[in-house]
Amino acid sequence: MDNISISLLEGGRTEISEIRVDGVIDTLTATQLEDVLDSLLKRDRYKIVVDLAGVDYISSAGWGIFISHIKDVRARDGDIKLASMIDNVFEIYELLEFDNVLSAYASVDEARNAFGGSGDDQKKKSEG
Amino acid sequence: MFRRPVKEINAEFLAEEKYLDSIQRTARESCIAASMSRKDTASVLLAIEEGATNIIRHAYLYEKGIIRLRIVIYKKLIVFSLIDSGRSFQPSGTGALDLEQLVESGRKGGLGFYMIQKIMDSVEYISTASFNELRMIKHISAPSPIGHTFLRRLFTLRVKFSVWTFIIMCVIIGASIYYFDYRASKLMYTHKHETVQALSKTIADQAAGYFINRRSDVEFDELIVSYMRANPELKLIVLTDSANIIRAHSDDIRNIRRPYRVPEQVSADTIGVPQPVTTEFEKFSYLVTPIRAGERLLGKVHTTYSTAGIYFRLTESRRSIFLLTVVLVVFGILGIYLLSNYFVSPILNITRRVRRFTSGEMETELPLTGAEEFFEISKAFNQMMTRLSQDQRNVVEREKLAKEIEVASEIQKTLLPRKLPEVPHLEIDALYRAASVIGGDLYDIFKISEERYCLAVADVSGKGVPASLVMSILRTVLQIQAAEETSAKKLLTRVDGYLSQNIPTGMFITIFLVIYDAETSRISLVSAGHTPMLFYDASKKAVDKVNPKGLPLGVPLAEGRSFEESLEELVVKLNHEDMFLLFTDGITEARGRDNSQFGMERLTAFFESYLNEHAAEPVSNLSEALVNQLDDFTGFAKAADDVTFVVARCRRCVKEPVSSESDIQVKKLREKEH
Numbered sequence: 001m002d003n004i005s006i007s008l009l010e011g012g013r014t015e016i017s018e019i020r021v022d023g024v025i026d027t028l029t030a031t032q033l034e035d036v037l038d039s040l041l042k043r044d045r046y047k048i049v050v051d052l053a054g055v056d057y058i059s060s061a062g063w064g065i066f067i068s069h070i071k072d073v074r075a076r077d078g079d080i081k082l083a084s085m086i087d088n089v090f091e092i093y094e095l096l097e098f099d100n101v102l103s104a105y106a107s108v109d110e111a112r113n114a115f116g117g118s119g120d121d122q123k124k125k126s127e128g
Numbered sequence: 129m130f131r132r133p134v135k136e137i138n139a140e141f142l143a144e145e146k147y148l149d150s151i152q153r154t155a156r157e158s159c160i161a162a163s164m165s166r167k168d169t170a171s172v173l174l175a176i177e178e179g180a181t182n183i184i185r186h187a188y189l190y191e192k193g194i195i196r197l198r199i200v201i202y203k204k205l206i207v208f209s210l211i212d213s214g215r216s217f218q219p220s221g222t223g224a225l226d227l228e229q230l231v232e233s234g235r236k237g238g239l240g241f242y243m244i245q246k247i248m249d250s251v252e253y254i255s256t257a258s259f260n261e262l263r264m265i266k267h268i269s270a271p272s273p274i275g276h277t278f279l280r281r282l283f284t285l286r287v288k289f290s291v292w293t294f295i296i297m298c299v300i301i302g303a304s305i306y307y308f309d310y311r312a313s314k315l316m317y318t319h320k321h322e323t324v325q326a327l328s329k330t331i332a333d334q335a336a337g338y339f340i341n342r343r344s345d346v347e348f349d350e351l352i353v354s355y356m357r358a359n360p361e362l363k364l365i366v367l368t369d370s371a372n373i374i375r376a377h378s379d380d381i382r383n384i385r386r387p388y389r390v391p392e393q394v395s396a397d398t399i400g401v402p403q404p405v406t407t408e409f410e411k412f413s414y415l416v417t418p419i420r421a422g423e424r425l426l427g428k429v430h431t432t433y434s435t436a437g438i439y440f441r442l443t444e445s446r447r448s449i450f451l452l453t454v455v456l457v458v459f460g461i462l463g464i465y466l467l468s469n470y471f472v473s474p475i476l477n478i479t480r481r482v483r484r485f486t487s488g489e490m491e492t493e494l495p496l497t498g499a500e501e502f503f504e505i506s507k508a509f510n511q512m513m514t515r516l517s518q519d520q521r522n523v524v525e526r527e528k529l530a531k532e533i534e535v536a537s538e539i540q541k542t543l544l545p546r547k548l549p550e551v552p553h554l555e556i557d558a559l560y561r562a563a564s565v566i567g568g569d570l571y572d573i574f575k576i577s578e579e580r581y582c583l584a585v586a587d588v589s590g591k592g593v594p595a596s597l598v599m600s601i602l603r604t605v606l607q608i609q610a611a612e613e614t615s616a617k618k619l620l621t622r623v624d625g626y627l628s629q630n631i632p633t634g635m636f637i638t639i640f641l642v643i644y645d646a647e648t649s650r651i652s653l654v655s656a657g658h659t660p661m662l663f664y665d666a667s668k669k670a671v672d673k674v675n676p677k678g679l680p681l682g683v684p685l686a687e688g689r690s691f692e693e694s695l696e697e698l699v700v701k702l703n704h705e706d707m708f709l710l711f712t713d714g715i716t717e718a719r720g721r722d723n724s725q726f727g728m729e730r731l732t733a734f735f736e737s738y739l740n741e742h743a744a745e746p747v748s749n750l751s752e753a754l755v756n757q758l759d760d761f762t763g764f765a766k767a768a769d770d771v772t773f774v775v776a777r778c779r780r781c782v783k784e785p786v787s788s789e790s791d792i793q794v795k796k797l798r799e800k801e802h
Contacts, residue, residue, distance in 0.1 A: 027145055027181050060178050060243050064236030067227075071234055088170045095171055096246045101231050 004029035006036050016047045016115050018108065022054030025062030034065045041069065046078020049111040053084040058092070066102055079103065083111040135161065135201040143184045143193035143212065151180050151197055155208065158199040162206050164268050172208070172266050175247040178240035179210045179262045187214030187260060203268075205249070210262045216255040286472045293464045301453055309446060316438045321402045321413065324362070328417035328431045331355055335367055335375075335419045339426040345384055348376035363412060364432040370425055372396075390414075390430065410436060474502040478509060485513055532593050537562065539596040543603055548573055551581045552646040553780040557747040559755065561771040568595030569712050569770035572603055576610045579647045582619075585710040585774055586639035587658065598631050602639070602681075616643045616652040617697040624656070624681045624691045636682040640710050649702045649780055654695050656681050659713050662732060664739050666705030666778075671736040673728070674698065674708075702778040705743065709735060711773035715754075718771070721763045730761075747777050 004023035017040050025033055040048060050066070052058075066080050073080055082104045085093060093104060105111035139154050141147045155176045159169040176197075183195050196211040230239055245251050250265040334351055352365040356378050367376040368388045377383040390396045394403040394414045402413040417429040540562065548556055551573070558571050568588030575581050586602060588595045605626045606619075613619040620641055627637065638658040644651045653661065657680035660673040677696040685691060700708075711731075718726040734757055738750060751773070758771065 026177065027148070057174075059174060059181070060240035061181075061236070063243070064239045067230055067239060068234045068236045071231055088167075091167050092171055092174060096243055097227055101227055 004032055006032055008036055008040075010045070014047075014112075015045065016049060016112055017045045018049045018051060018112075020051040020054070024057045025055060025065075026057065026059040027061045030059070030061035030065060033062065037065060037069065041073070044076075046073050046076045047115050048073070048078065048080045049083055049108055049115070050080060051083050051108050052089060053086070053108075055089060056086065058089055063096070063098060067098070070101060079115070081105060081111040081114060083108045133200045133202050137197075137199040137201075139197045141180075141195045141197065143180075143188045143191075143195045143214070145181070145184060147195075148177050148180055151195065152177055154197055155199065158201060158206065162201045162268055164206070164266070168266065168269060171247040172206075175244045175264060176208060176210070178244050179208075179264065182217070182240055183210060183212045183214065183260075183262075186217040187212045189215065205265055205267045208248075208264045208266070210264075211259050213259050216260050286468045289468045289471065290461075290464050293467070294461065297457070297460045297464075301456060305449055305453060309442070309449070312445070313438070313442050316442065317435060320361070320433075320435055320438055321415075324402070324413070324415055324431055324433050325400065325417070327355065327359060327362075328415055328429050331365065331367075331431075332417045332419045332429045335429060336421050336426055339369070339419065340421055345375065349381060349384075352376045352378050359433075361435075361437060362431060362433050364430070366430040367419070367427060368430065369427040372428075375427065388430070390416075396428065396430075405432065410434065411439075474505075478502070478505060482509070485516075536591075536593045536596040539593070539600055543570055543572075543596070543599050545571075545573055549575050549581070551575075551644065551776075552579075553649065553778060554581070554644060554646070555747050555777045555779050556583070556774065557751045557776075558774040559751050559772065561755070563714070563770050568599055569714060569772040570599045570603060571710070571772050571774050572606065573774065574607060574610070576643070579645055580614075581644045581646065582606070582610050583642040583644060583710065583774055583776065584639055585658065585712055585772055586637055587712045587714075587772075588637050589635055594632065594635065598627075598635060598637065601630060602627060602637060606641075610643075615697065616641050616654040617692065617695045619643070620654050620656060620678075620681075620695060621692040627681050628691075631682045633684075636680040638680045642708070642710065644702075644776075649778065651700050651702060651708070653698045653700065654678055656695070657683075659711060659716060660728075662709040662711075662735050663700065664707040664709075664735065666703060666707070666743075669736075669740055671732050671739070673732065674700070702780070704778055704780050707739060707747070707775065707777040709773060709775045712770065714769040714771040715758060715773060717769060718758055718762050720761045726758065726761050747775050750775055 004021065004025065006022075007020045009018040009020065019033070019036055019040075021033060023029065037048070040046075066082070070080055080102065082093075082102055084107050085104060090104070093099060093102075103111075103114070105114060135158075137154065137158055139151075141151050152173045155173055156169060159172055164172065180195055180197075183193075184190065187193070191214075193212060193214050196209075198207075198209040198211065200207045200209075227242065230242065244262075244264060247266075248264040249267050252261075252263040254261040254263060331352065335348070338348060338351065348367060352367060356362055356365060362378075365376070365378045366374060366383075366388060369375050372388050374383050374386050374388045391405050391414065393405050394416075396416055399416050399418055402415050405412040405414045412432050412434055415431045415433070417431065418425055419427040419429060544560055545558075548558060556573060558573060560569060560571060562569075568590055570586045570588070571584065572586075573581065573583045584606060586599070588598050588602070590598075602623070605623050609619055609622045609626070613622055620639070631637070636657075638656055640653070640655045640658040640661055642651050642653050642661075653674060653676055655661070655676045656678045658678075660675035663672045663674045664670070665672065676698045677694065679685070679691060679694040681691075685694075716726055716728050716731055720726065734754065738753055742749065742753075754773070754775075755771070
């Protein structure tokens with residue numbers, strides 16, 4: 001019944017972590033995604049892009065993961081950016097007004113670029 | 129509140145997360161059936177999953193339960209109800225939940241309900257003592273195709289019929305008008321041309337004479353002027369000689385003796401055929417007629433004439449034809465409408481009835497009127513409906529029966545001991561095999577005290593739930609009373625005293641009760657009208673029937689008779705390897721292929737021969753062999769009655785002096801038998 005696969009991409013030099021999810025994020029599979037997210041947060045990695053191109057369906061359990069962490073993540077100058085949602089998922093995202101809370105981008109690159117400015121700032125700060 | 133539902137779907141699911149898929153599938157089918165847009169369907173499915181997940185988690189707390197999904201499709205909305213009988217939980221936030229709060233709190237709880245509210249147009253949570261219902265309403269934004277098909281069904285036939293009839297009518301009218309108009313105008317034009325041709329010929333003939341006689345120009349002029357006057361449709365007559373010099377010109381006398389030039393659109397060499405000439409204002413025909421004397425060409429008559437008169441006449445007649453056509457078409461449409469009504473209304477009538485029928489009004493009958501075809505349809509429909517409602521009644525009956533069997537077998541299952549108790553020095557096996565319909569057989573083996581055990585086989589008259597319930601009472605009473613009473617006779621009397629007041633009149637129970645004393649190895653036996661017990665005496669290697677007297681339980685007694693007095697209690701001392709078999713008449717009355725009964729003799733013979741051959745084998749082998757023997761006999765025909773038996777063998781290896789008392793008892797038993 002495990003119809004989800006999650007892969008984690010942590011680019012060596014950038015602070016941005018990319019989670020690529022394929023499948024369905026529902027009650028049964030959401031914990032797996034949450035585990036991955038938790039592991040990132042534990043290691044103080046707060047700039048997260050979630051690539052949802054391969055996700056057909058997200059239930060409240062899935063949205064809940066993003067909604068429940070977004071405040072903490074933002075408090076630490078990070079963000080959870082959702083990228084390349086398919087139409088079905090994006091329609092729900094809009095319908096549920098999650099666009100007020102979570103930012104979405106057409107592609108992973110756009111999402112990464114959106115981090116770009118603040119990411120560099122962060123780097124400079126930490127270097128300085 | 130709403131209009132009549134178009135469709136209602138009810139489904140039940142186990143409240144487990146793995147069934148969420150099935151729930152969604154059911155909902156999806158309904159959404160598609162109601163032609164909800166793809167986008168709405170996706171979100172509705174999400175909401176349904178959230179609702180069901182909430183039930184599994186919060187109402188049932190992951191315990192076992194049932195989620196009922198009811199979907200009612202109306203023309204413009206769908207009502208989804210998720211019903212559970214678990215804990216009532218007020219969805220957190222009671223509706224006023226907003227996203228900000230969720231984000232602020234960092235909690236996930238309540239998000240599901242937030243989503244349901246966002247997705248659905250209206251959400252209600254109804255909680256009663258016996259069930260909770262989450263009722264969600266979603267409007268169908270796209271025009272419902274059910275409405276469409278409904279309209280299509282209602283009007284297509286009529287519209288199709290009308291349109292096609294109208295088209296056919298128009299084509300026929302148009303074609304005939306065109307044909308007659310074409311013919312009429314052709315005729316008129318031909319006639320005109322012929323007239324002018326004849327006229328021109330006359331002029332030419334006269335002119336030929338004039339040429340030969342060398343008449344003066346004035347005479348030529350008079351000739352054509354006289355013809356012009358007589359024929360107002362003639363516009364111009366020009367006479368030319370063989371050198372194409374004008375000899376007479378009806379318009380302008382000054383043209384005489386000048387060469388003639390024909391109009392651009394015509395050719396002077398086209399002889400005898402009318403040629404069209406179009407000026408800015410009018411259409412003419414132009415005819416060239418030769419003037420001959422024998423073979424010699426003397427000149428030509430150029431006649432220009434108007435066909436406008438024909439045109440006007442045609443237009444006039446066309447106008448009246450058009451008016452006539454309009455009148456015809458109007459009447460035609462009216463006729464089509466009436467005709468379509470005539471054809472469609474019986475169909476609509478049938479449709480209406482069928483719809484009423486499908487909405488549960490079984491008693492609808494179609495009136496047997498109308499054309500032969502509709503008469504047939506109505507008749508067929510009525511037959512179908514009668515059959516259907518009959519079938520439905522049968523189905524309801526069958527379901528009731530099936531439910532009853534289910535309940536009875538549920539009870540039955542609880543009646544039989546789950547595990548046979550360990551009885552000292554007694555090797556026991558028991559079997560209960562239900563017939564297709566749940567019967568009223570029972571066996572029970574239980575411990576009364578350390579030494580005393582009770583073994584019983586009983587048969588309740590009747591089958592089904594009532595019999596099962598009586599069984600369950602019997603078993604309970606037996607177990608409770610067994611602790612109180614030491615003798616089998618007294619125990620059964622107590623049981624009867626209780627049961628006779630508590631079982632329905634007309635129902636009775638036969639029971640064979642054995643109380644085994646492990647210390648003394650004695651069994652005391654009573655039988656309340658039950659089939660005899662078979663007793664195998666190992667020392668004699670012989671089987672005896674043991675049949676203590678007694679009336680069945682629950683039988684109304686004659687004045688002065690008591691149940692207790694009717695009972696005879698026997699005590700038998702068991703020796704090593706002695707065996708006894710308690711059973712119900714399901715065995716002896718089993719029917720063979722030739723419809724004969726298995727019978728007591730066959731059973732006794734089997735028991736004896738088997739034990740003599742397989743003395744050392746465990747008793748479970750005996751039960752197996754007995755069942756096989758029975759199945760061989762019946763040829764695996766479906767048993768009409770339950771098969772129940774208890775078999776026990778004494779395994780007392782300790783040799784003890786055979787008491788004379790028991791010998792006497794057994795002897796006494798045998799005497800009674802014979």
